[in-house]
Amino acid sequence: MKNTAFTKFHEGMGAKMVPFAGYYMPLQYEGVNAEHETVRKGVGVFDVSHMGEFWVKGPKALEFIQWVTSNDASKLVPGKVQYSCFPNGKGGIVDDLLVYMVDAETYMLVVNASNIDKDWEWCNKNNKVGAILYNASDEIAQLAVQGPMALKAMQKLTDTTITDMEYYTFRKVTFAGVKDVIFATTGYTGSGGCEIYMANEDAPKIWNAVFEAGKEFGIKPIGLAARDTLRLEMGYCLYGNDINDTTSPIEAGLGWITKFTDTKDFIDKPYLLKQKQEGTTHRLVGFEMVDKGIPRHEYEIVDVAGNKIGEVTSGSMGPSVKIPVGMGYVPSALSKEGSEIHIKIREKILKAKVVKFPFYKG
Secondary structure (H helix, E strand, O other): OEOOOOHHHHHHOOOEEEEEOOEEEEEEOOOHHHHHHHHHHOOEEEEOOOOEEEEEEOOOHHHHHHHHOOOOHHHOOOOEEEEEEEEOOOOOEEEEEEEEEEEOOEEEEEEOHHHHHHHHHHHHHOOOOOOEEEEOOOOEEEEEEEOOOHHHHHHHHOOOOOOOOOOOEEEEEEEOOEEEEEEEOOOOOOOOEEEEEEEHHHHHHHHHHHHHHOHHHOOEEOOHHHHHHHHHHHOOOOEOOOEOOOOOOOOOOOHHHOOOOOOOOOOOHHHHHHHHHHOOOEEEEEEEEOOOOOOOOOOEEEOOOOOEEEEEEEEEEOOOOOOEEEEEEEEHHHOOOOOEEEEEEOOEEEEEEEEOOOOOOO
């Protein structure tokens, strides 16, 4: 297991540590529900240093990104971030990712920790145009400071105005006395906040400064378990659960990051365009339980007679919405809001209904 630049801080603060995506990571500190509410109401800090970062540079950078990703990166301007995915050439998804545009010849791709090696191999294999690729994953630490008070707290640490930043933008700032920190507002919790990218050697200084700045707002460290319940309440996909090598972005409700413009050619474009035009047999939906029971990953979704029609991809009690909620693929005929489905929980067939994302309205 790899450590992050913050592992000693997690251990010192009493975190329950677990292996995750090849890293030794904090699962929780004081408990999922308490940590979840800290982010919804105040400010919490996640160590997301396990995420991967690839630099894409040179005159062919945009051409490469346009080919390997589903979204239209030509719409980006410096300082803007875009959510996208790597189609895998077989109708599935290699990974979902963020694309940061620094300038016309400099981009940063932020990928999932569990897929760093796979994504790096995929990018190199499909770099037919000679873009300059560099894997900086082991050199960069990242904190996600999330919650309604996050930007107000972090403003203390930089002279650059950050409280006015729009969603999915970033700036290079001097932060806690450290130059050229990438400060972004992408978020995976639905409660606002920021992401701070730094060199590993600057991590301890920035960690201490972040917690000092957030003290008056009740800042606390948050583990992976609450990160999962927060993103689930927003209906955000988690790679490996809700999307994978066998699910298409159209099936997953990610048609909005799959752009079929005349000027953009990309891997799987004809296949995905056909899916968009003709529809798919299954769709990823959100549901809330009607009967009493908590849906979990890999529980069967069944019809009233108990015949399997799908599978829960993510599920939990929603700490903020106060009801059990989940996500899963169902036949397209049952994907409309209000459709009745059933979840098999401990051999009981329990009623649920399809609802629109997000579960948490804020």
